[in-house]
Amino acid sequence: MRHDDPRTPAPGPAPGTADGAPLLDVRGLRVEFRTRDGVARAVNGVDLRVAAGETLAVLGESGSGKSVTAQAVMGILDTPPGHITGGEVRFRGRDLLTLPEEQRRRLRGAEMAMIFQDALSALNPVLTVGDQLAEMFLVHRGTSRREARARAVELMDRVRIPAAAQRARDYPHQFSGGMRQRVMIAMALALEPALIIADEPTTALDVTVQAQVMDLLAELRREYAMGLVLITHDLGVVADVADRIAVMYAGRIVEEAPVHDLYKAPAHPYTRGLLDSIPRLDRKGTELDAIRGLPPSLTDIPPGCAFHPRCPRARDECLTDVPPLYAAGEDRGSACHFWRECLHDAG
Amino acid sequence: MPERPEEPEPHGPYEPYGPFGPYEYEADGTLAGTGPGAVAPTGTGGTMDLAAGEAATLRRPPSPEPGPGPEPGPKEPAKARHRRGKPRSLWSDAWHDLRRNPVFLASALVILFLLVISVSPSLIASGDPLSCDLAHAQEGSTPGHPFGFDGQGCDVYTRTVYGTRVSIAVGVLATAGVALLGSVLGGLAGYFGGTGDAVLSRLTDVFFAIPVVLGGLVLLSVVTSDTIWPVVGFMVLLGWPQVSRIARGSVLTVGRQDYIQAARALGASHTRLLLRHIAPNAVAPVIVVATIALGTYIALEATLSYVGVGLRPPTVSWGIDISAASPYIRQAPHMLLWPAGALALTVLAFIMLGDAVRDALDPKLR
Numbered sequence: 050m051r052h053d054d055p056r057t058p059a060p061g062p063a064p065g066t067a068d069g070a071p072l073l074d075v076r077g078l079r080v081e082f083r084t085r086d087g088v089a090r091a092v093n094g095v096d097l098r099v100a101a102g103e104t105l106a107v108l109g110e111s112g113s114g115k116s117v118t119a120q121a122v123m124g125i126l127d128t129p130p131g132h133i134t135g136g137e138v139r140f141r142g143r144d145l146l147t148l149p150e151e152q153r154r155r156l157r158g159a160e161m162a163m164i165f166q167d168a169l170s171a172l173n174p175v176l177t178v179g180d181q182l183a184e185m186f187l188v189h190r191g192t193s194r195r196e197a198r199a200r201a202v203e204l205m206d207r208v209r210i211p212a213a214a215q216r217a218r219d220y221p222h223q224f225s226g227g228m229r230q231r232v233m234i235a236m237a238l239a240l241e242p243a244l245i246i247a248d249e250p251t252t253a254l255d256v257t258v259q260a261q262v263m264d265l266l267a268e269l270r271r272e273y274a275m276g277l278v279l280i281t282h283d284l285g286v287v288a289d290v291a292d293r294i295a296v297m298y299a300g301r302i303v304e305e306a307p308v309h310d311l312y313k314a315p316a317h318p319y320t321r322g323l324l325d326s327i328p329r330l331d332r333k334g335t336e337l338d339a340i341r342g343l344p345p346s347l348t349d350i351p352p353g354c355a356f357h358p359r360c361p362r363a364r365d366e367c368l369t370d371v372p373p374l375y376a377a378g379e380d381r382g383s384a385c386h387f388w389r390e391c392l393h394d395a396g
Numbered sequence: 397m398p399e400r401p402e403e404p405e406p407h408g409p410y411e412p413y414g415p416f417g418p419y420e421y422e423a424d425g426t427l428a429g430t431g432p433g434a435v436a437p438t439g440t441g442g443t444m445d446l447a448a449g450e451a452a453t454l455r456r457p458p459s460p461e462p463g464p465g466p467e468p469g470p471k472e473p474a475k476a477r478h479r480r481g482k483p484r485s486l487w488s489d490a491w492h493d494l495r496r497n498p499v500f501l502a503s504a505l506v507i508l509f510l511l512v513i514s515v516s517p518s519l520i521a522s523g524d525p526l527s528c529d530l531a532h533a534q535e536g537s538t539p540g541h542p543f544g545f546d547g548q549g550c551d552v553y554t555r556t557v558y559g560t561r562v563s564i565a566v567g568v569l570a571t572a573g574v575a576l577l578g579s580v581l582g583g584l585a586g587y588f589g590g591t592g593d594a595v596l597s598r599l600t601d602v603f604f605a606i607p608v609v610l611g612g613l614v615l616l617s618v619v620t621s622d623t624i625w626p627v628v629g630f631m632v633l634l635g636w637p638q639v640s641r642i643a644r645g646s647v648l649t650v651g652r653q654d655y656i657q658a659a660r661a662l663g664a665s666h667t668r669l670l671l672r673h674i675a676p677n678a679v680a681p682v683i684v685v686a687t688i689a690l691g692t693y694i695a696l697e698a699t700l701s702y703v704g705v706g707l708r709p710p711t712v713s714w715g716i717d718i719s720a721a722s723p724y725i726r727q728a729p730h731m732l733l734w735p736a737g738a739l740a741l742t743v744l745a746f747i748m749l750g751d752a753v754r755d756a757l758d759p760k761l762r
Contacts, residue, residue, distance in 0.1 A: 123661050125660045125661050171654040
């Protein structure tokens with residue numbers, strides 16, 4: 050049986066701003082890792098758009114390709130074994146993948162920066178925090194050592210590290226987890242980049258500190274009017290902060306929608322499964338609806354829709370036809386052949 | 397309805413990939429060679445193997461994390477800082493440990509003494525090592541000549557003291573050369589990888605296959621210079637692969653750390669990454685190997701001089717004296733024992749120093 054609605058692959062949801070090109074425009078990005086055990090297709094045609102001042106959350110399980118996408122966009126993918134095999138990454142209209150490495154390096158830190166998950170391992174253990182922050186100004190701005198130092202302290206103040214001037218002389222291991230992540234944020238913000246990619250910025254922190262760091266990040270994003278790509282597997286973290294959410298599965302975007310639409314009515318069975326698997330107080334005592342099965346091995350992604358072995362809606366065509374990202378309403382897309390049913394059941 | 401595959405998953409077990417995706421580094425292969433077996437063919441001796449073995453335990457850069465335990469609260473570090481006075485880096489921590497280590501203090505004192513007398517031997521020996529009187533040949537201890545006389549009638553005490561200079565100079569220069577060449581080549585290979593790395597790795601294998609004494613006999617026998625440079629050059633030539641291998645492994649390990657990735661993501665260039673981020677974190681194993689190797693090179697100089705291809709008279713060296721004294725060990729053992737004892741003490745001091753440094757730089761061993 051054939052699906053009867055016109056299958057127009059969506060051009061993707063509108064970038065959020067009408068004026069000109071989006072800040073970051075990723076199209077058809079493909080990344081694979083060539084290993085002895087075979088080729089792992091970590092990213093299989095990802096489209097992402099981030100407008101200036103917008104927060105896009107990229108949601109997915111471990112191994113769904115979200116961090117690899119971030120690394121490919123930043124240009125810090127380990128090559129080999131990683132290889133970008135297709136697509137383009139446009140930043141302010143320029144294709145980064147064809148840019149010479151030296152020019153790309155100058156962009157990193159200055160115009161696009163990244164925040165890492167575990168600030169303890171992402172800060173150099175033998176340099177003081179102040180030195181590492183000052184380095185941003187020395188490398189990219191060529192300021193004097195003294196001025197770089199002053200700017201570093203200023204930044205630490207900005208991310209609300211108490212007694213910044215003294216703490217600048219401390220080493221990363223002397224900071225608590227939350228304070229360290231603030232330092233990491235300060236480093237990313239140092240040169241006021243237009244885009245920040247935060248790769249699970251709060252995963253390594255405990256819950257109370259998570260909220261503080263997330264609030265700080267959101268506040269600074271507003272203040273500097275930056276675009277923010279927030280990579281996470283935590284649905285709770287994104288709800289308050291993100292404007293739009295892109296859900297990844299097996300290296301593809303399976304659903305993309307404004308945050309409230311997605312929470313209200315997911316248009317993809319995988320998103321539905323993720324939302325159902327959040328423990329909820331009002332359903333205490335009942336069994337948690339976890340998604341059955343396991344994510345596929347990236348060396349052996351199922352044909353057709355990669356989610357079909359785990360999908361309660363899977364039918365014949367899911368086994369053979371790869372669903373494109375359908376326009377599932379205004380400003381949202383779903384890579385499910387049966388997105389209408391999903392929306393209908395949710396609504 | 398379509399058939400749906402039954403659980404469990406038909407696509408094999410899920411492997412939890414790290415953020416960098418499912419691939420393997422070959423780091424294990426690179427460091428596997430630092431075990432004693434791979435080094436033995438050089439014939440440099442047990443201490444070199446010891447150095448390599450101990451460096452291997454340092455393959456992870458020492459973590460400054462003050463041990464496992466609950467994450468300190470936000471205010472804890474501030475308090476801790478006041479308690480300890482000032483923040484401590486990895487290196488000042490190591491220094492703090494070293495100062496309390498009796499092994500370090502003893503070996504450092506011996507080495508300091510050796511350095512002083514090698515710079516100005518006349519401080520403790522007033523005679524001339526080259527003024528000899530055959531009339532006194534092989535005489536034992538007499539007043540004014542506590543160590544007696546050697547086969548040529550030279551004062552053994554004076555010659556032993558003056559021999560320090562050459563031994564220390566050869567050891568220090570060879571170690572400096574080896575450490576510099578080895579860590580630069582190994583570091584670059586480990587950082588950039590690729591063809592250069594493969595070529596260098598095979599090249600080190602070739603050098604490892606050359607037996608040191610045989611190589612010395614072949615290469616040094618054609619040299620006619622009386623200076624220490626041919627011997628130093630030979631040691632650097634055969635010694636660099638050792639350090640290169642360790643530096644490469646260390647750089648590979650450090651290069652994979654998140655903070656290197658983070659520095660890249662914030663726009664650091666290759667030069668900056670290597671010098672400011674990788675080198676300080678990767679240098680510890682090289683320092684340990686170099687310190688222990690220094691003792692080994694002093695012993696190797698004596699070995700080469702003993703077989704007659706190292707330093708030549710009139711250079712004053714322990715190896716030459718040991719070589720000259722060995723036929724007469726039954727009649728005049730003092731001729732052999734004093735320079736040999738000095739050699740043993742020096743080598744021991746450097747190896748103990750290396751040991752103490754290793755302990756200080758790798759808190760996990762304790």
